[in-house]
Amino acid sequence: MIRAVIVINDQGKPRLVKFYDYQPVEKQQEIIRNVYGVLCSRAENVSNFVQDSTFGPDTRLVYKTFATLYFIVIFDDSENELAILDLMQVFVETLDKCFSNVCELDIVFNFNKVHTILDEIILGGQVVEMSSSEVVKALDEISWLEKNPNSNVRVPKSISGWQGR
Template sequence: MIKAILIFNNHGKPRLSKFFTHYSEDVQQQIIRETFHLLAKRDDSCCNFLETGSLIDGTDVKIVYRHYATLYFVFCVDSSESELGILDLIQVFVETLDKTFENVCELDLIFHVDKVHYILSEIVMGGMVLETNMSEILTHIEAQSKLEKSEAGITAAPVRAVAAVKNFSPSVANLSNISLPSLPNIPTSFKELKTALPNFNKKF
């Protein structure tokens, strides 16, 4: 089982952290710090996995990682996971990010954290691997993007409708030029009313 997935830069600044077991914020930060210290002192020529002792939950956990330019991609797993399988999974994750963001960099992880978490959830859920086929993952991501765009269009429809009404509404200046049909003179006194109604005296 995958215990945690971490991404941090060469200075130990976390860019993504996903724990599949509940830990307090302090414990999570401690795990990130200790993991970084373990990896920062390793040479790039070393293998990409190591035993950590009792880093998480007091149980033996293996760290499987890849170092790309300024970022470490780290999977903390138990003994049931294959190190080589996890290395391939990290490669799928990174290539998917690269396809999605077109040459992914650290800033993409900072400014698009929601999308990065969505991509990760297509690959791993609840500590279990869901999908390793990158084309399938990209298909799901594209479908999600289309859905988000359509929802954004529905949300913006009322705003566009109001703008259209405003554009078609006549201005005050135009209202002053509208000619209205003349209305008959309305009697203002009882005498004028008698004159206007010739049969008035006959009936009353």
């Protein structure tokens, strides 16, 4: 299970904080500070994995740097570390498609949209969707609904089949 997804910038400012286990605010801030402390002292050219005991002995932390931002996922031993790296890639690609060339400011000013994107990818600590085009499609529908709150669904959903057959 994924325990937390955190985005912080290289100054240690939180940009997106999502815990899948409830944590009080103070604890959240402490975790963010600790994580930032670990990451900014890490050398370049090392692995993206950090042994992390924030949530118990078996939790691990994977991070990836994109421009000025650290994307951090904390998870337990039921997840595959390498797959989590791909998951982060999907998340960032989706952000990129939604904001066309995403940068830190997009995330700062649209943090609730970013939350919605994240909710389409991870639900309750489990992965919902790994296809960024599916996520973007769902988000388009949501944005349309935001603008036309009183109408119902715009187009009938086409049921996308198993592509690989």
